[in-house]
Amino acid sequence: xxxxxxxxxxxxxxxxxxxxxxxxxxxxxxxxxxxxxxxxxxxxxxxxxxxxxxxxxxxxxxxxxxxxxxxxxxxxxxxxxxxxxxxxxxxxxxxxxxxxxxxxxxxxxxxxxxxxxxxxxxxxxxxxxxxxxxxxxxxxxxxxxxxxxxxxxxxxxxxxxxxxxxxxxxxxxxxxxxx
Amino acid sequence: xxxxxxxxxxxxxxxxxxxxxxxxxxxxxxxxxxxxxxxxxxxxxxxxxxxxxxxxxxxxxxxxxxxxxxxxxxxxxxxxxxxxxxxxxxxxxxxxxxxxxxxxxxxxxxxxxxxxxxxxxxxxxxxxxxxxxxxxxxxxxxxxxxxxxxxxxxxxxxxxxxxxxxxxxxxxxxxxxxxxxxxxxxxxxxxxxxxxxxxxxxxxxxxxxxxxxxxxxxxxxxxxxxxxxxxxxxxxxxxxxxxxxxxxxxxxxxxxxxxxxxxxxxxxxxxxxxxxxxxxxxxxxxxxxxxxxxxxxxxxxxxxxxxxxxxxxxxxxxxxxxxxxxxxxxxxxxxxxxxxxxxxxxxxxxxxxxxxxxxxxxxxxxxxxxxxxxxxxxxxxxxxxxxxxxxxxxxxxxxxxxxxxxxxxxxxxxxxxxxxxxxxxxxxxxxxxxxxxxxxxxxxxxxxxxxxxxxxxxxxxxxxxxxxxxxxxxxxxxxxxxxxxxxxxxxxxxxxxxxxxxxxxxxxxxxxxxxxxxxxxxxxxxxxxxxxxxxxxxxxxxxxxxxxxxxxxxxxxxxxxxxxxxxxxxxxxxxxxxxxxxxxxxxxxxxxxxxxxxxxxxxxxxxxxxxxxxxxxxxxxxxxxxxxxxxxxxxxxxx
Numbered sequence: 015x016x017x018x019x020x021x022x023x024x025x026x027x028x029x030x031x032x033x034x035x036x037x038x039x040x041x042x043x044x045x046x047x048x049x050x051x052x053x054x055x056x057x058x059x060x061x062x063x064x065x066x067x068x069x070x071x072x073x074x075x076x077x078x079x080x081x082x083x084x085x086x087x088x089x090x091x092x093x094x095x096x097x098x099x100x101x102x103x104x105x106x107x108x109x110x111x112x113x114x115x116x117x118x119x120x121x122x123x124x125x126x127x128x129x130x131x132x133x134x135x136x137x138x139x140x141x142x143x144x145x146x147x148x149x150x151x152x153x154x155x156x157x158x159x160x161x162x163x164x165x166x167x168x169x170x171x172x173x174x175x176x177x178x179x180x181x182x183x184x185x186x187x188x189x190x191x192x193x
Numbered sequence: 194x195x196x197x198x199x200x201x202x203x204x205x206x207x208x209x210x211x212x213x214x215x216x217x218x219x220x221x222x223x224x225x226x227x228x229x230x231x232x233x234x235x236x237x238x239x240x241x242x243x244x245x246x247x248x249x250x251x252x253x254x255x256x257x258x259x260x261x262x263x264x265x266x267x268x269x270x271x272x273x274x275x276x277x278x279x280x281x282x283x284x285x286x287x288x289x290x291x292x293x294x295x296x297x298x299x300x301x302x303x304x305x306x307x308x309x310x311x312x313x314x315x316x317x318x319x320x321x322x323x324x325x326x327x328x329x330x331x332x333x334x335x336x337x338x339x340x341x342x343x344x345x346x347x348x349x350x351x352x353x354x355x356x357x358x359x360x361x362x363x364x365x366x367x368x369x370x371x372x373x374x375x376x377x378x379x380x381x382x383x384x385x386x387x388x389x390x391x392x393x394x395x396x397x398x399x400x401x402x403x404x405x406x407x408x409x410x411x412x413x414x415x416x417x418x419x420x421x422x423x424x425x426x427x428x429x430x431x432x433x434x435x436x437x438x439x440x441x442x443x444x445x446x447x448x449x450x451x452x453x454x455x456x457x458x459x460x461x462x463x464x465x466x467x468x469x470x471x472x473x474x475x476x477x478x479x480x481x482x483x484x485x486x487x488x489x490x491x492x493x494x495x496x497x498x499x500x501x502x503x504x505x506x507x508x509x510x511x512x513x514x515x516x517x518x519x520x521x522x523x524x525x526x527x528x529x530x531x532x533x534x535x536x537x538x539x540x541x542x543x544x545x546x547x548x549x550x551x552x553x554x555x556x557x558x559x560x561x562x563x564x565x566x567x568x569x570x571x572x573x574x575x576x577x578x579x580x581x582x583x584x585x586x587x588x589x590x591x592x593x594x595x596x597x598x599x600x601x602x603x604x605x606x607x608x609x610x611x612x613x614x615x616x617x618x619x620x621x622x623x624x625x626x627x628x629x630x631x632x633x634x635x636x637x638x639x640x641x642x643x644x645x646x647x648x649x650x651x652x653x654x655x656x657x658x659x660x661x662x663x664x665x666x667x668x669x670x671x672x673x674x675x676x677x678x679x680x681x682x683x684x685x686x687x688x689x690x691x692x693x694x695x696x697x698x699x700x701x702x703x704x705x706x707x708x709x710x711x712x713x714x715x716x717x718x719x720x721x722x723x724x725x726x727x728x729x730x731x732x733x734x735x736x737x738x739x740x741x742x743x744x745x746x747x748x749x750x751x752x753x754x755x756x757x758x759x760x761x762x763x764x765x766x767x768x769x770x771x772x773x774x775x776x777x778x779x780x781x782x783x784x785x786x787x788x789x790x791x792x793x794x795x796x797x798x799x800x801x802x803x804x805x806x807x808x809x810x811x812x813x814x815x816x817x818x819x820x821x822x823x824x825x826x827x828x829x830x831x832x
Binding site: 049114117118120122125126128129132133136137140185 | 385
């Protein structure tokens with residue numbers, strides 16, 4: 015979008031660099047159609063004022079030195095526009111590796127590592143469960159084989175053989191003597 | 194000892210296929226969060242607000258609440274109760290009720306499988322955007338340059354109107370918008386036609402692998418692992434929604450967006466489509482008939498108050514929809530005000546240039562007055578400027594649902610917030626976790642029945658089964674990473690899932706109430722919850738819900754039958770680009786009958802104008818493919 019700023023045209027700086035005769039001065043730049051809001055057409059004549067320099071050369075000169083012209087007036091491409099001279103856009107800064115790949119790599123590695131850990135712990139749990147019941151069975155067998163002997167008399171561990179009825183205690187029915 | 198005589202436990206109550214104890218939730222919170230996470234999905238975010246806006250704001254809540262009370266909650270209660278009682282996945286439950294109903298379970302399993310395929314593809318897209326959000330500037334903020342690298346240094350969202358065509362930016366991007374270009378070209382690399390498959394997009398394939406890997410990590414041991422993951426995936430979206438709500442409400446334009454959303458329009462209640470959409474929205478929003486809730490409830494202790502759970506989860510789901518719509522529309526209001534302001538600025542600049550007025554002499558507020566004055570004094574000059582008609586309502590009306598809301602509209606809105614990459618990361622992270630928690634339910638509804646069926650021999654660990662399921666799903670879903678993948682996804686979503694789910698839900702209700710027996714079911718619930726179901730439950734189960742489902746089924750079929758199937762396409766070669774002044778409605782369609790499908794072609798245009806959409810279609814006021822039974826469900830081709 016055009017937006018024009020007032021400025022004083024001091025100097026046409028780059029004539030020497032384009033290889034033109036260095037006799038150009040500000041008096042060789044002619045302005046016309048000047049408006050209040052600072053827009054104008056200009057042509058550059060050669061020192062002898064015989065003819066105007068071709069627009070193409072001026073345009074290429076401006077295009078090459080656009081930055082210097084802008085900086086001289088503290089303007090930029092949006093605020094100082096040369097009609098029919100499109101600005102050269104800055105090249106996009108492409109990082110060597112796109113950022114998304116880096117982050118993807120990080121996330122993927124974390125996920126793979128976590129999955130491996132879970133699978134391994136699952137396998138370990140599985141193995142422990144398989145060994146667990148077989149160990150339990152071994153200890154039970156051993157218990158049954160050992161008979162504790164005290165004073166030469168084998169004791170019967172009460173747990174192993176289920177409940178005994180202890181005749182010392184009377185049953186419920188017989189507590190009350192019949193009438 | 195006379196214990197509380199419950200009903201006879203089913204013959205193989207510890208059915209886990211291996212004689213082992215059935216897994217159980219660590220605590221009740223995990224179960225509730227899992228059900229909430231399954232129910233609350235992407236549809237709560239990008240379908241419900243769209244419906245609210247389309248159907249006159251606050252008025253839409255009326256049919257929505259009615260549908261919730263008479264259809265959503267009763268069906269949900271049935272699923273939870275039957276799963277908890279029979280303690281099996283969906284196939285086991287229906288086989289236990291009657292062997293002839295086993296097909297329902299098998300159907301639910303198949304639909305869950307199909308939905309998993311494309312739902313995770315959407316998560317792939319979200320993941321892609323999430324990965325690309327970690328940079329500044331965001332890649333969808335500006336158009337890439339073409340090889341010439343010359344042109345006017347102007348943001349591509351506002352291509353120059355006054356001068357010759359800008360040669361520096363890529364043409365497709367220049368003619369639509371940077372955001373659309375990033376979505377259609379750099380993400381999907383979409384072809385113009387579904388018959389043109391194109392090649393597999395490697396960046397999407399890689400992201401697909403990552404999202405299935407993440408999902409596998411979370412479901413690897415069934416509810417043992419999902420129960421841990423759900424704490425984060427179910428709660429994080431609420432946190433981000435709150436942050437967005439607070440941020441959105443403080444942005445300029447939020448009130449306009451909210452007023453626009455909730456402005457009631459009572460006339461809309463006479464439109465039968467509203468009732469149909471409300472009923473289907475509540476149905477798909479609660480994720481009914483997938484078998485996922487049955488699976489989750491089957492891991493509960495047998496005596497758990499499923500009635501309270503059903504009501505609570507359904508209400509939380511609806512509250513979340515409302516909450517999300519407030520957050521969404523405050524941000525959309527901000528975006529609309531922003532776009533409107535820039536439209537005004539463009540007009541003001543042209544006026545200033547044309548009439549040689551001092552710089553910044555016209556503010557946005559003065560614009561209308563100044564324009565009126567200039568129109569009186571120099572009408573021919575003003576007419577020659579071809580000013581845009583900048584009306585705030587037009588920007589607010591740019592409705593969007595489905596992926597268009599997330600990947601185009603919201604992505605653009607986020608660009609204008611200060612600290613855009615941070616907001617983008619939060620936003621796409623929220624979408625990812627929203628979708629992931631729904632995927633847990635989907636995968637459970639696939640894996641639990643397989644486990645119950647005992648498809649794997651006894652010694653095989655569960656990790657292997659879940660791994661195989663995820664691998665099969667990943668390989669099948671690679672078709673969605675083709676260039677025409679999003680068209681396939683849209684078709685899957687429109688035609689594969691919705692009708693089937695309604696069908697299965699109908700048979701679920703009928704199966705439980707009439708085959709299993711209402712009396713037996715009520716006894717079961719009385720045993721589980723301590724209270725017999727009241728009149729409301731009995732009436733809705735016996736009469737209201739089956740009738741509602743039948744009506745929806747018939748209505749949907751008739752809608753499908755009345756229009757030929759179609760899908761929306763993106764074609765940059767389309768000769769007629771929408772122009773600011775030309776259109777009075779959506780962009781000009783090109784109706785081309787290709788086999789049975791009709792293609793609506795549209796190349797987007799970001800320039801503001803009356804009622805323009807920045808991408809598709811004729812006849813529908815939505816931006817991009819509407820998706821998902823839970824994401825979106827709308828018979829295509831209808832307005």
